[in-house]
Amino acid sequence: MATALGLTLNLTLPLARAAEEAPDELIRRLSMEVLSTIKADKDVQSGDVRKVITFVDSMIMPKVNFSRMTASAIGRSWRQASPEQQKRLQDEFKNLLVRTYAGALSQLQDQTINVKPLRAQAGDTEVIVRTEVLGRGDPIQLDYRMEKTAGGWKIYDLNVLGVWLVETYRTQFAQEISARGIDGLIATLALRNKNGAMTSAGQKKN
Amino acid sequence: MTLFSKAIAAAWFRGSLAGLVLLVLQGCATAPNTNPRDPWESFNRQVHGFNEGLDEAFVKPVAIAYQDVTPDLLRTGVSNFFGNLSDVWSLVNNVLQLKPKESVETFARVGVNTTIGLAGLFDVATDFNLEKYNEDFGQTLGRWGVPTGPYLVLPLMGPSTLRDTAALPVNWRGNLIGGVDDSVVRYSLTALRVVDLRAGLLRTSRMIDSAALDKYSFTRDAYLQRRRSLIGLNIFDSNSPPEERFDLPEPGNQNAPGGTSKPPQP
Numbered sequence: 386m387a388t389a390l391g392l393t394l395n396l397t398l399p400l401a402r403a404a405e406e407a408p409d410e411l412i413r414r415l416s417m418e419v420l421s422t423i424k425a426d427k428d429v430q431s432g433d434v435r436k437v438i439t440f441v442d443s444m445i446m447p448k449v450n451f452s453r454m455t456a457s458a459i460g461r462s463w464r465q466a467s468p469e470q471q472k473r474l475q476d477e478f479k480n481l482l483v484r485t486y487a488g489a490l491s492q493l494q495d496q497t498i499n500v501k502p503l504r505a506q507a508g509d510t511e512v513i514v515r516t517e518v519l520g521r522g523d524p525i526q527l528d529y530r531m532e533k534t535a536g537g538w539k540i541y542d543l544n545v546l547g548v549w550l551v552e553t554y555r556t557q558f559a560q561e562i563s564a565r566g567i568d569g570l571i572a573t574l575a576l577r578n579k580n581g582a583m584t585s586a587g588q589k590k591n
Numbered sequence: 592m593t594l595f596s597k598a599i600a601a602a603w604f605r606g607s608l609a610g611l612v613l614l615v616l617q618g619c620a621t622a623p624n625t626n627p628r629d630p631w632e633s634f635n636r637q638v639h640g641f642n643e644g645l646d647e648a649f650v651k652p653v654a655i656a657y658q659d660v661t662p663d664l665l666r667t668g669v670s671n672f673f674g675n676l677s678d679v680w681s682l683v684n685n686v687l688q689l690k691p692k693e694s695v696e697t698f699a700r701v702g703v704n705t706t707i708g709l710a711g712l713f714d715v716a717t718d719f720n721l722e723k724y725n726e727d728f729g730q731t732l733g734r735w736g737v738p739t740g741p742y743l744v745l746p747l748m749g750p751s752t753l754r755d756t757a758a759l760p761v762n763w764r765g766n767l768i769g770g771v772d773d774s775v776v777r778y779s780l781t782a783l784r785v786v787d788l789r790a791g792l793l794r795t796s797r798m799i800d801s802a803a804l805d806k807y808s809f810t811r812d813a814y815l816q817r818r819r820s821l822i823g824l825n826i827f828d829s830n831s832p833p834e835e836r837f838d839l840p841e842p843g844n845q846n847a848p849g850g851t852s853k854p855p856q857p
Binding site for chain 2: 450452453455456457459460461463464481482484485486488489492511513523524526530546547548549552553554555556557558560561573574577
């Protein structure tokens with residue numbers, strides 16, 4: 386509730402409207418906000434990971450059910466994880482994704498997003514919102530799986546060029562958990578994020 | 592037509608030959624927890640390692656140098672030129688898949704780009720809102736119901752499936768560069784095409800480097816999904832059965848440990 390309130394204050398939208406907003410409308414508005422933020426913010430454009438994380442936390446995460454997303458990628462083992470482990474898994478997974486996409490954000494500057502007509506029934510609580518990123522070159526397919534929650538529609542999986550994010554991590558996470566357990570996976574993700582930080586710092590020097 | 596059917600026959604022959612060779616390999620590859628889509632995993636991992644080594648040592652450095660040395664305009668021209676040639680093959684496959692709108696648009700693309708676009712150097716068609724519909728023979732087989740078969744990593748060429756591998760010889764026939772008589776020109780064009788493709792993937796491969804815990808299975812799972820989606824098969828649609836929600840307590844076990852219904856907020 387506190388987050389929902391914080392979000393609506395951020396966006397200076399009435400609470401009621403945020404809760405009733407249709408999923409495709411939400412994606413359209415969110416995409417436009419993200420694009421205009423990228424255009425305005427030089428640090429985000431240059432892929433500054435810390436800035437991108439702040440931006441993602443304030444703007445995108447309130448519209449994502451990230452615990453569902455992480456749990457879905459982890460699978461059955463999620464239920465065996467302690468709340469502390471679950472929190473660490475979410476944090477490291479989020480950092481991994483942010484690091485991965487941070488570099489791509491700058492490319493979004495002169496792109497537009499076309500939200501395709503929503504094919505859903507009135508009472509649906511889970512929908513797929515299909516969009517495409519238009520700019521130079523071929524259009525990039527970008528789809529979202531969304532669920533209706535008490536705090537409005539939330540994203541729980543996304544698809545880039547036909548590839549679903551959660552599905553792509555499922556096998557890798559399962560491999561790691563079966564070899565080294567949940568703590569092993571957390572350690573691998575943390576190490577990956579730390580090394581990634583080193584690499585991106587090294588790249589900036591060039 | 593005879594040429595075409597011959598090519599298909601050759602493709603199937605080579606495809607089944609590859610299958611036979613790999614069947615022999617299967618003995619050593621089968622482990623108790625084998626991924627059903629990737630029964631030849633241990634063989635594939637070796638080829639993947641070989642390809643990665645080759646890429647790091649040779650192809651990637653050349654692609655980076657190419658990107659650093661040549662002006663943007665020239666590189667775009669090169670990509671457009673090869674893109675136009677591949678549009679010709681996409682046209683054939685769009686027709687084979689009986690896609691009228693896509694066939695007409697692709698035909699118009701090739702026409703416009705070959706003439707106004709100066710032999711394909713400029714992609715004028717995209718500016719005319721003629722969309723690009725990439726289709727290859729593997730997709731055509733898929734469209735007509737040929738299953739993908741097991742995942743297969745090919746030396747030099749990378750991720751594939753048994754079906755896509757079987758389709759390769761046909762794709763090579765359809766590749767207009769392969770029809771160039773002068774072998775020096777043919778090899779030079781092929782080399783340029785490889786460098787052009789690799790340069791176009793530099794950003795993607797950097798992303799995979801940062802995103803993947805295990806590059807092999809990441810690439811495999813992404814590739815298989817991408818190919819499925821290209822022939823119009825999405826893993827999720829409105830008819831998909833509901834997935835088990837691991838973030839919610841197990842049904843009938845409300846107090847399951849760790850089963851938080853509310854996400855811990857940072």
